[in-house]
């Protein structure tokens with residue numbers, strides 16, 4: 187794989203959020219397709235349009251449990267019908283066209299020839315051999331006509347559909363047992379820092395810090411249509427990072443490296459990747475938090491470098507990793523950047539004069555949003571209440587309650 191890597195190109199200077207996202211978008215392509223059984227297609231993206239393989243219903247069927255009769259006979263004033271057989275779902279309807287006969291039916295049963303109304307059993311008095319109308323009949327005939335739901339050959343789901351439970355129902359109803367879907371991109375996460383230990387292992391050590399990033403980043407990857415291939419915790423040694431990166435590049439489409447993104451003595455992630463032939467596309471974005479974010483490609487693998495400060499890393503992952511994975515898994519890049527204007531539930535301070543800010547917020551009553559207090563790149567507890575990101579463009583003034591702000595769901 188190394189042999190195919192191109193020489194590193196120079197990094198661009200620090201750029202704005204939009205510009206960096208535009209570069210990322212230009213590099214993102216869906217990760218290919220595969221045919222899977224419908225049972226394995228949940229939450230995947232259709233890579234083909236789906237057409238109905240059958241009519242629905244396949245023939246004209248009863249829509250209520252009761253008795254199939256001739257509407258003409260009802261209109262002619264017939265009040266008593268002789269009982270002549272039964273029809274059940276999946277069976278063939280009994281033959282016989284006697285207009286004064288009624289056939290016992292259950293919901294979904296094929297309507298016998300000549301019968302075009304179902305009288306629900308609640309509306310008749312039944313004897314062993316006859317039924318008699320107990321009162322006036324409703325207008326509805328309680329019959330579902332052949333192909334009234336959809337016709338064989340009809341487009342039922344367009345390409346690009348997310349197969350959520352409702353769409354999976356339509357695929358199954360139209361008798362599609364296997365479907366062509368976009369491949370899930372594989373994501374690996376390397377968390378970088380000699381101080382880090384797995385969550386749950388820190389209290390017993392002197393001064394170690396729980397790795398709070400690899401698990402949420404892998405979960406976010408799954409949320410955006412990827413396979414979470416795995417996480418690796420890596421100390422701040424160039425040799426260790428190199429080994430972890432080489433292993434990760436073998437079996438993923440996207441490598442996320444959190445930590446070691448700035449320029450301190452222990453910030454080795456980017457130099458190691460550069461030495462391995464990373465082609466950098468940007469390093470440093472004018473955003474707060476998360477300014478040290480960087481992105482490049484190594485042997486066809488997308489490599490996204492996140493700052494180690496956890497709140498900054500999560501913010502940047504939502505703004506960069508989510509749209510990247512959205513595209514790789516077959517959805518539009520913009521599907522993950524659906525900013526909506528919402529009114530502020532409480533006044534907000536002026537924005538940073540130099541950098542766009544993305545701040546965690548939560549929903550209040552009446553569709554308002556409130557920016558969470560005590561936020562910083564390293565503060566983790568505000569995420570306990572975070573539901574969305576609020577964008578504050580650089581240089582924006584203090585805002586009163588009710589002012590509209592762009593909001594992105596987490």
Ligand SMILES: Nc1nc2c(c(=O)[nH]1)N[C@H]1C(S)=C(S)[C@@H](COP(=O)(O)OP(=O)(O)OC[C@H]3O[C@@H](n4cnc5c(N)ncnc54)[C@H](O)[C@@H]3O)O[C@H]1N2
Pocket residue numbers: 377378379381382395396397398399400444445446447448449450453475476477478492493494495496498563564
């Ligand atoms: N001289 C400068 N120093 C720093 C700059 C700068 O421009 N000049 N930028 C600052 C900014 S902004 C950020 S953000 C941080 C990001 O730095 P790194 O990506 O190198 O992050 P680390 O140094 O590895 O870690 C920072 C902090 O976060 C903790 N951390 C890291 N990974 C995890 C994890 N997986 N789980 C929990 N906590 C983690 C780590 O222990 C550190 O406390 O750099 C500033 N410095």
Ligand code: MOO
Pocket residue numbers: 473474475476477478493495498499563564
């Ligand atoms: O950019 Mo850093 O994430 O502000 O602390």
